Amino acid sequence: MDRLIAARVFVAINERRSLIAAADSLAMSRAMVTRYLAQMEAWAGARLLHRTTRSLSLTAAGEETLQRCRRLLEVAEQMPVNVDAGNDAPHGIVRIACSQSLAQATLAHALAEYLRRHPRVSVDLQIGNQAVHLIDERIDLAIRITHQLDPNLIARPLGACPSVLCASPAYLDAHAVPLTVDDLAAHNCLTYSYFGKSLWQFEYGGEPRNVPVSGNLSANESVVLLQAALAGAGIAMQPVFSAAPFIADGRLIALLPEYRPLALGIFAVYASRAHQPASVRTLLDFLVDWFVQEGLAPAGTVSPSGA
Known part of the structure; x- marks a missing residue:
């Protein structure tokens, strides 16, 4: 982690007497402030703060570390800055x-x-x-x-990122076309490892519908599932931006348009x-x-x- 940012975080904690106030002043999450404090204590090899539910105070090691952090920040602020406007270009x-x-x-x-x-x-x-x-x-x-x-x-x-249910004409020729999401239980559903692997979520008539699904292929990359659907392996839930070109040229067919996959x-x-x-x-x-x-x-x- 960046030691200069960690020093700035540690000084802010002590000036504000609170991790939450320090996080607000630095436009950081409280979790990030806590991580920087933990890393600072790891670098120092000692506990730097006494913390209770009502108060926060420095340990002896914390006092020494605070002085070092302030000196570090002073040195950083004294570094020459090129004020040429072009230097701010990305x-x-x-x-x-x-x-x-x-x-x-x-x-x-x-x-x-x-x-x-x-x-x-x-x-x-x-x-x-x-x-x-x-x-x-x-x-x-x-x-x-x-x-x-x-x-x-x-x-x-x-x-x-809206999604769409889709399958190839070859798969649908060999299997009954699903008429409702409940029919998906009888189909081979190609599922994504990190999201909705066994439960696909829809909105129908303004109400949520959660549908258990299963199949013989899951993957941690939706592009793989898209290719499998094109090859006739089953029904996939795909981002519209991925499936749209194949739906447009007829290589995939959109299914159950009245059921909206979870946004x-x-x-x-x-x-x-x-x-x-x-x-x-x-x-x-x-x-x-x-x-x-x-x-x-x-x-x-x-x-x-x-x-």
């Missing part, structure tokens, strides 16, 4: 984590345009569906499709607003505009639980 590496399906469908195109506009920025794109630990993996932004976010992180809504949001997730580099700030603003232009739901229309 530059440097931005590390992004994203799922393969979303990266292929839109993010790769968005990043290509952003990098064309900001040639001093480079992007390291990490592909994977499992949620990564932003601090440990040194990820600046994670682009996630979800309905439930970690409350310890900061999330900026980019848009919505998911697309979010840019990051650990802290404090000292955010220009590259990350401008990329966030760019992505908000890009997702709207791509025809996904306007930012802010989906409110995840826990966000």
Whole structure:
């Protein structure tokens, strides 16, 4: 973890006499402040604070550490700053984590345009569906499709991700076409390992419907399930942005349109607003505009639980 930020956190805790107040003053989550304090104690090799439900005070090691942190911050503030306006232009590496399906469908195109506009920025794109630990993996932004976010992180809504049930004509020729979601029990459903593996959630007539499903293929990457559906393996629940081209050309058929799969949001997730580099700030603003232009739901229309 960044020692300069940790020093700033430790000083703020002592000035505000509260972890919650320090978190508010630094625009961080309380969990992040707690992590920085724990790391500071690990570096010091000693307990730095006495904490009770009503008070917070420094240990002897904490007193010494506080003085060192203040000296460190003073040195950092005295470093010469280039006030040339051009120096504030976006530059440097931005590390992004994203799922393969979303990266292929839109993010790769968005990043290509952003990098064309900001040639001093480079992007390291990490592909994977499992949620990564932003601090440990040194990820600046994670682009996630979800309905439930970690409350310890900061999330900026980019848009919505509607899903669609679909299957190939070959599969439907060999099996009865489902007329209601209850018919899915008799079908081979291709399920996603990290979400809805055994329970698909829908809205019908304004009411939620939870439907148990099963099948002989699950995967941790929705692109694999899409290819399996195209090959006739079963019924898949896919993001509309992935399935739409194949539905349009007849290689997949949309099923049960009157049943709406659970709405998911697309979010840019990051650990802290404090000292955010220009590259990350401008990329966030760019992505908000890009997702709207791509025809996904306007930012802010989906409110995840826990966000």
